[in-house]
Structures are given as structure tokens and as C-alpha cells.
Amino acid sequence: ETLFLPSNTPTAFPSFERFLCGNKPTVVALVVDPGLAYAIRSGLDQFEADLCGDGYTVVERTLDFPSPPEVRAYLADLYKRTAQKLEGAIFVGNVPLPHQFFLEYTGPGDTPPIKREAISFQYYSDLDGEFSASPGFSSPGRYDYSYDQHTGEVDWEIWTAVLPLYRGDPAQTAEALTRFFEKNHRYRTGGYDIPKTFVVISAQRENLERIVSSLRE
Numbered sequence: 001e002t003l004f005l006p007s008n009t010p011t012a013f014p015s016f017e018r019f020l021c022g023n024k025p026t027v028v029a030l031v032v033d034p035g036l037a038y039a040i041r042s043g044l045d046q047f048e049a050d051l052c053g054d055g056y057t058v059v060e061r062t063l064d065f066p067s068p069p070e071v072r073a074y075l076a077d078l079y080k081r082t083a084q085k086l087e088g089a090i091f092v093g094n095v096p097l098p099h100q101f102f103l104e105y106t107g108p109g110d111t112p113p114i115k116r117e118a119i120s121f122q123y124y125s126d127l128d129g130e131f132s133a134s135p136g137f138s139s140p141g142r143y144d145y146s147y148d149q150h151t152g153e154v155d156w157e158i159w160t161a162v163l164p165l166y167r168g169d170p171a172q173t174a175e176a177l178t179r180f181f182e183k184n185h186r187y188r189t190g191g192y193d194i195p196k197t198f199v200v201i202s203a204q205r206e207n208l209e210r211i212v213s214s215l216r217e
Contacts (some may be wrong), residue, residue: 022053033093039174043181099146
């Protein structure tokens with residue numbers, strides 16, 4: 001059995017970490033791709049200041065983690081170091097991606113399920129559960145870190161969010177993130193309005209049509 005758990009042994013992480021606005025009631029971590037950190041520095045500074053203004057202590061971590069277990073081990077360690085005040089983590093740029101295999105049941109009882117394998121940030125939100133690959137399991141997508149079992153303490157400790165690479169291009173990503181940080185700051189300070197919208201995400205077309213129909217009634 002392969003387990004993808006935070007290490008029980010303290011990891012000697014390099015000191016690419018800084019705490020901003022201490023003594024706030026909650027903490028949010030920004031795990032920043034080092035390949036982007038310099039290019040987005042001014043926007044990132046503004047974003048961090050805005051988060052501080054919203055009542056968060058901000059922990060910026062700039063490190064190129066080589067694998068999902070090391071990212072998770074860092075978050076689990078930070079959760080302990082902050083006395084469980086860590087509320088969420090925002091990944092900026094490239095981040096190692098864990099995957100989860102599951103069966104999707106879309107029809108009557110005798111309809112065979114659809115096999116799915118997808119990116120799972122649940123792996124980074126549940127810091128004390130056990131994620132493992134059962135005996136004989138092989139990742140359909142041949143991913144190095146993919147699991148089909150989630151057991152133990154399965155509640156989530158933190159939320160996660162991602163500001164991903166744009167089209168896999170660091171230069172375009174830096175430009176897009178700079179625009180995002182600017183819009184985000186204007187929104188927080190009352191200078192940018194977001195129109196009222198309604199979004200539904202559904203795996204089945206008939207579910208979406210039923211929801212839309214009910215809204216019209």
C-alpha cells in the first residue's frame with residue numbers, strides 16, 4: 001500500500017518564508033512559484049496588504065516543491081506552527097498536482113459507473129487524513145501521485161485556492177496575475193463592480209436543464 005501522508009519527521013525547509021501582519025485571528029498562506037515571484041512582486045505585495053487589511057496574517061512561501069507530499073507536509077507543519085490558525089492556502093503559479101481516482105454513477109442502478117481520475121486539492125485541504133493507493137491500483141493517467149482511497153480523519157482543515165499558470169507560459173501568467181491583483185485591489189477598495197451573475201456547474205446536461213427550468217417557474 002502506498003501512503004501519501006505528511007512526514008512524521010520535521011522537514012528542514014529552507015528559509016524562503018516570511019510572516020506579514022502578525023497577531024491576526026486567522027492565517028492564510030501564499031505558496032508562490034519562485035519562477036513568478038520576481039515578475040509579480042509589486043502586485044503580490046499589494047495582494048498581501050489587502051489580505052492583511054481583511055484581517056489575515058499572511059505567510060508567503062516561495063519554494064519550488066518537488067512533489068505533492070512535500071507541499072502537504074509544509075501545510076501540515078504550518079497548521080501546527082500557527083496553532084491551527086491557518087485557514088487557507090492560495091497557490092500562485094505552478095504547484096505539484098495530486099490526482100484522485102473515483103467512480104461516477106450517472107444512471108440507474110444497473111448502469112455501469114464511469115471511471116474518472118482528476119486533480120484533487122482535497123489532498124491539500126485535509127491535512128490529517130490518509131490518502132493511499134490500494135493494492136493493485138495503477139493510475140490510468142500514469143500520474144506519480146494518484147490515490148483511490150481516502151480514510152481516517154477525512155474532514156478538511158483548510159480551504160485551498162489556485163491562481164494557476166496561464167497556458168503554461170510564465171510571462172503571460174505574470175501579466176495576467178498583475179491584472180488580477182490590480183482588479184482585486186480596486187474591488188476591495190470600492191473601485192470595481194462585479195455584475196450579478198448566476199453560475200451552475202453540472203456533470204449532466206439534464207441536471208442543468210432541470211435547475212434552469214425550476215428557476216423559471
